[in-house]
Each structure stands twice: as structure tokens, then as C-alpha cells.
Amino acid sequence: MADSLDKAEISQLKARASLVGAAINVFQASIKISFGIFGQSAALVADGIHSLSDLLSDLLVIIAVRLGSREADYEHPYGHRRFETIATVILGISLIIIGGGITWAVLNRMEHPDKLPIPTALTMGIAALSILINEWLYQYTKGIARKTRSKLLLANAWHQRSDAVSSIVVLFGIGAVILGYPLADAIAAIVVALMVAKIGFNLVMDSIKELVDTSLPPKLIAEIRTVILDINGVEGIHLLRTRQMGEDALIDAHIVVDPRITVSEGHAIGDIVRDELINRFDDIMDVLVHIDPEDDEALFDKNKPLTRNDVQKLLDTYLIEFKPSIEDFRIHYLNGQIELELILPFALSKQALFSDLLSNQCKRMKHEVEQIETIILFFKNHEV
Numbered sequence: 001m002a003d004s005l006d007k008a009e010i011s012q013l014k015a016r017a018s019l020v021g022a023a024i025n026v027f028q029a030s031i032k033i034s035f036g037i038f039g040q041s042a043a044l045v046a047d048g049i050h051s052l053s054d055l056l057s058d059l060l061v062i063i064a065v066r067l068g069s070r071e072a073d074y075e076h077p078y079g080h081r082r083f084e085t086i087a088t089v090i091l092g093i094s095l096i097i098i099g100g101g102i103t104w105a106v107l108n109r110m111e112h113p114d115k116l117p118i119p120t121a122l123t124m125g126i127a128a129l130s131i132l133i134n135e136w137l138y139q140y141t142k143g144i145a146r147k148t149r150s151k152l153l154l155a156n157a158w159h160q161r162s163d164a165v166s167s168i169v170v171l172f173g174i175g176a177v178i179l180g181y182p183l184a185d186a187i188a189a190i191v192v193a194l195m196v197a198k199i200g201f202n203l204v205m206d207s208i209k210e211l212v213d214t215s216l217p218p219k220l221i222a223e224i225r226t227v228i229l230d231i232n233g234v235e236g237i238h239l240l241r242t243r244q245m246g247e248d249a250l251i252d253a254h255i256v257v258d259p260r261i262t263v264s265e266g267h268a269i270g271d272i273v274r275d276e277l278i279n280r281f282d283d284i285m286d287v288l289v290h291i292d293p294e295d296d297e298a299l300f301d302k303n304k305p306l307t308r309n310d311v312q313k314l315l316d317t318y319l320i321e322f323k324p325s326i327e328d329f330r331i332h333y334l335n336g337q338i339e340l341e342l343i344l345p346f347a348l349s350k351q352a353l354f355s356d357l358l359s360n361q362c363k364r365m366k367h368e369v370e371q372i373e374t375i376i377l378f379f380k381n382h383e384v
Contacts, residue, residue, distance in 0.1 A: 010148045017144040017153060018059075021160065024137055025055040028130055028163075035126045041119035043170040043188035044127060046102045050166050050196055051130075085245075088155055089207045095159075095200025102193035110186050119174045119185055127171040134164035149248075149282060155203055162199050166192040209244075216242040216249055220281075224251065227280055233257055233269040238292045248285035251277060259293030259332055266291040294334060306331075306338055306371050314372075318365040322358050327380065337373035349379035 032048030035041075141157035144150075173188025215221065221242055228234055238254035255273060257266050270289035277287050306314075311331060316323065325344050332339040342362075348354050355377075362375040 010150075013144050013148050014150055014153055017141050018156070021137055021141060021156065022055055022059065024133060025051045028133060029055060031126055032130065035123055036119075039120040039123035039126075041123040041170070041174055041185055042106055043173045043185045043192060044119065044123045046106070046189040046192045047127065047130065047163070047166050047170045049098060049102060050163050050192060052098075085207050085210050088203050089211075091155075091159075092200040092203030092205075092207065095203070096197045097200075099193045099195070099197025099200060102196070103190050106186050106189045106193065110183065119177055121178060124171055124174050124178075127167045127174060130167040131164050131171065134160050134167060138164060155206075159199055162195055166195055169195075214244065216244065216283075220283075224277060224281065224284075227276060228253060228255060228273055231269070231273055231276060233261075233265075234273065238290075245285070249281070249283045251284060251287040252290070253277075253287060254290040254292055256292045256294060259334055293332070305333055311338070311340065314365060314369060319358070319361055322361070325354075335373070337371050339374045339376070340372060341376045341378055343378050343380055346379045346381040 029048050029051040032044050032051055034048075036044030036046075036048055138157050138161040141153060141160060145154035145157055169188045169191050173184045173191075176184030176188075216224075221240065224242070225237060225240060228237055228240075234255050235258060236256035238256050239252070240254070241252040243250050253273060255270065257269055270291050273289050274287040277284050308331060311329065315326065315329065319326065325348055326342055327345065328343040330341040330343070332341070344358075358377065362377070366372045366375050
């Protein structure tokens with residue numbers, strides 16, 4: 001698992017997979033194009049160009065891994081993982097262009113079917129060898145992609161698998177020509193080219209979704225929501241937003257907790273949510289947790305909530321004669337209004353006149369200030 005590997009090991013594995021793939025694709029592109037030209041197989045030449053596109057993807061992976069593995073800095077506080085995404089877009093566009101170019105060239109040649117060359121049997125052997133090599137390379141690259149959780153590397157692995165599939169198409173195309181179907185090799189070349197373009201299109205679309213902060217898959221979001229709700233102290237989820245950055249996911253969670261708990265307890269619950277999600281899901285890199293005492297969406301749209309300074313001014317206005325006795329006050333924002341708690345010395349609770357006057361002034365303030373729903377008096381005895 002990637003969480004058991006340090007960043008240096010992950011970068012080394014990614015680089016090794018790309019270098020191995022690059023070396024093999026140099027070899028494959030050379031023999032396919034060479035034997036395709038000498039063996040008169042347009043499909044094998046197209047397959048060789050497909051291998052060159054694999055080589056391009058390997059080089060892009062090497063560059064992207066080197067850039068993307070850099071530590072977060074002041075200008076990039078979330079790291080540099082999107083370099084991999086940008087590299088994937090470049091790779092996808094290049095594959096679309098390559099696929100289109102091959103298709104255009106072969107279609108031009110098919111306008112004169114009588115001049116289409118007949119490939120030799122040797123080209124079939126090269127295609128068969130390519131199938132075996134690319135299937136091994138796919139399995140090797142996919143294994144490292146899973147260890148390192150690299151989407152770019154996994155995309156590269158599927159690109160290599162597509163090379164194996166395209167070689168199968170080439171094998172059948174060459175065989176069909178030898179059996180007396182002269183257009184089969186050209187058709188196989190077009191099929192391979194369209195496969196290359198389709199892979200490129202998928203890579204571009206997936207990367208664009210990531211660059212515009214598309215959310216995680218619904219199934220994964222449902223699992224994340226379940227984990228959060230199972231945590232002790234979480235009473236609900238006000239808002240849950242997710243986005244992808246390279247192979248990592250970022251989460252914004254607004255959780256609802258008991259409105260009567262302290263700020264520090266709410267903060268502790270938020271930390272537990274963050275740690276639990278990061279530990280449970282390999283893809284989650286960071287979680288931003290916002291604590292809500294209730295589902296307060298749109299509660300304060302019409303009226304701006306009273307701040308602590310606003311409340312202090314109200315106390316100075318309505319309870320100025322009691323100000324020396326008020327040790328502290330607490331504010332609870334609930335249902336678009338506030339609940340105010342005044343903390344006073346316990347000894348004052350024994351003074352009936354004081355209590356009555358204070359209670360009357362509190363009722364007056366509550367009646368005249370629309371946003372105050374309740375005022376509660378707490379007479380503090382002593383700390384144990």
C-alpha cells in the first residue's frame with residue numbers, strides 16, 4: 001500500500017516503471033516500424049507509431065513525477081500533484097492527433113486498393129511478440145500504479161494494454177491479407193488509430209474533470225459520509241464537498257455537533273473526523289472540517305447575526321448598572337437567533353431585589369432586541 005511507502009520510495013517506483021516502459025517501447029517502436037516498412041504492413045507501422053506514443057507517455061510520466069513529487073511550498077500549499085494531471089492532458093491530446101493522422105494517411109492509401117502492399121508472414125511474428133511484451137508491461141506498470149496510487153501511471157498502464165490489443169488487431173489484419181483480403185491490413189491500421197484516439201479522448205476528459213474540481217464518485221462519497229456519521233459526537237453533516245488532485249482527494253466537511261458543547265470539544269471532534277477519514281481512505285490527503293451547532297444554511301440570510309461586540313454594547317445599554325457584577329457571558333447562535341447566558345457571582349442569587357431588577361432588565365432587552373430569543377442567568381458558586 002502507498003501509505004506504507006515514503007515519498008522517496010513512491011517516486012523511485014514511478015520513475016522505475018516509466019524507465020522500464022520507455023526502454024521496452026523504444027525497442028518495440030523500432031522493430032515494428034522497421035519490419036512494418038520492409039514487410040509492407042501499414043497496420044504494423046501504425047502499431048509502431050502507437051508504441052512511440054507509449055514512449056511519449058513514459059517520458060511525460062517521468063517529467064510529471066519529478067515535478068509532482070515536490071513538496072508543498074508557499075505558492076503551492078496543496079503540493080504540485082496537478083502537474084501529473086496536466087501531463088495527462090498533454091498525453092491525451094497527442095494521442096488524438098496521432099490517431100487522426102494515421103487514419104487520414106491510411107484512408108488516402110485506400111483510395112487506390114490495387115496499390116496496397118501485401119505484408120509478409122514475418123510481420124505476423126512481430127505482432128505476436130508485441131502482444132506478449134505489452135501484456136507483461138501492462139501487468140508490471142499496473143502493479144506499481146496500485147502501490148503508489150498514481151492515476152497517471154495507471155493511465156499509462158492501460159495505454160500499454162491498448163498496445164497489446166492493437167497488436168492483436170494487427171495480427172488478424174495481416175493474417176487476413178495473407179488469406180486473400182487485401183484491405184484487411186489497412187482496416188486494421190484504421191482500427192488501431194481509432195483506438196489510440198479514443199484512449200487520448202478519455203484521458204483528456206478525465207483530466208479536465210479533475211482540473212475543474214469534479215467531485216469524487218458517488219459511491220466513495222457515500223462511504224465517506226457513513227464514516228463521518230459513525231463518529232461519536234457528530235450529529236449530522238451540513239455540507240460535504242470533495243475534489244481530486246492527482247491521485248489524492250481533498251475533503252471539505254461541515255459537521256453538526258451538539259450546540260451546548262465547548263469550542264474545544266467541537267474542535268476535538270473535528271480533529272477526530274479528519275484523522276479517521278485520512279486513516280480509512282488511502283486517497284484522502286487532507287480534510288477541512290467546519291463545526292456547526294445546527295444545519296444553519298440560510299438562517300442568517302436576512303439578518304446579520306449579532307457579534308460579541310454587538311452583545312457587549314447591548315449589555316452596556318440595558319444592564320449598565322449591573323455591569324460590575326457580570327463576570328462573563330456566552331452566546332449560542334440557534335435557529336437564526338441567539339441565546340445569551342450571563343455569568344454572575346453566586347452570592348448575588350441570595351439578593352432578591354438585585355435578582356428581580358436584573359431579571360426585569362433582561363426581559364426588556366429580550367423584548368426590544370428581536371434577535372435575542374432567550375437570556376439565562378447563571379450564578380457561579382466556586383470552582384472545585
